[in-house]
Amino acid sequence: MDEEKLWWQKTLDQKKTLEQETKDYLDKGVDKQTAKELAKTKVEAGGDNAVDEDPLTNFTPIRNEVFELGLNVYELCFYFIAKRHTFGKKNFCFPAMSTFCRLMKCSLPTALKARGGLIKCFLLEIAEVGGGRKTNRYRLLDPIKALKRKTAQKN
Numbered sequence: 198m199d200e201e202k203l204w205w206q207k208t209l210d211q212k213k214t215l216e217q218e219t220k221d222y223l224d225k226g227v228d229k230q231t232a233k234e235l236a237k238t239k240v241e242a243g244g245d246n247a248v249d250e251d252p253l254t255n256f257t258p259i260r261n262e263v264f265e266l267g268l269n270v271y272e273l274c275f276y277f278i279a280k281r282h283t284f285g286k287k288n289f290c291f292p293a294m295s296t297f298c299r300l301m302k303c304s305l306p307t308a309l310k311a312r313g314g315l316i317k318c319f320l321l322e323i324a325e326v327g328g329g330r331k332t333n334r335y336r337l338l339d340p341i342k343a344l345k346r347k348t349a350q351k352n
Contacts, residue, residue: 215240257281262340266318266347271311274301276320279335289324293332319343 218236223229257280268276278300282290297308315321320343325334 211240260340262344263320265344266320266340268314268318268320269311271301271303271307272314272318275308275311276315276337279315279321279337283337288337289334290337291327291332291334319346 215236218239219232222232222235227235257277259277259280263273263276275297278292278297279290282292282296284290294305294308297312298305301308301311303311312321316323320338320340322336322338323333324336327333
């Protein structure tokens with residue numbers, strides 16, 4: 198009888214934990230279905246000790262408007278890398294061109310051409326020019342405004 202009581206207690210504890218985890222994800226702005234799935238995965242894995250990182254913090258959000266700008270593969274890749282290197286809610290980054298080339302798996306001229314395309318599309322600007330051992334500081338611009346500018350140029 199004690200085993201059955203322990204089983205019920207464990208089940209109730211898991212249910213409470215699942216409800217709390219779901220609530221935590223909902224508070225972070227996750228939709229209900231995704232919150233339930235994330236909470237279930239976390240509880241089944243054994244809680245915080247089994248999950249190294251919160252799945253909602255280890256990703257880079259990209260606005261949908263970026264995909265509507267007609268960028269080529271290298272421009273998209275350059276933008277993603279720049280976005281990945283921004284810190285917190287800031288809109289600037291400063292990876293070296295060698296970092297872009299390594300992550301894009303391309304040559305320096307290709308990376309420079311991609312950077313130029315992003316500048317032309319109003320998605321990126323060089324906020325501070327580097328030189329020598331100092332890298333450029335890039336500012337990522339609002340994709341919604343970039344899309345509006347591109348649409349205005351077509352008309």
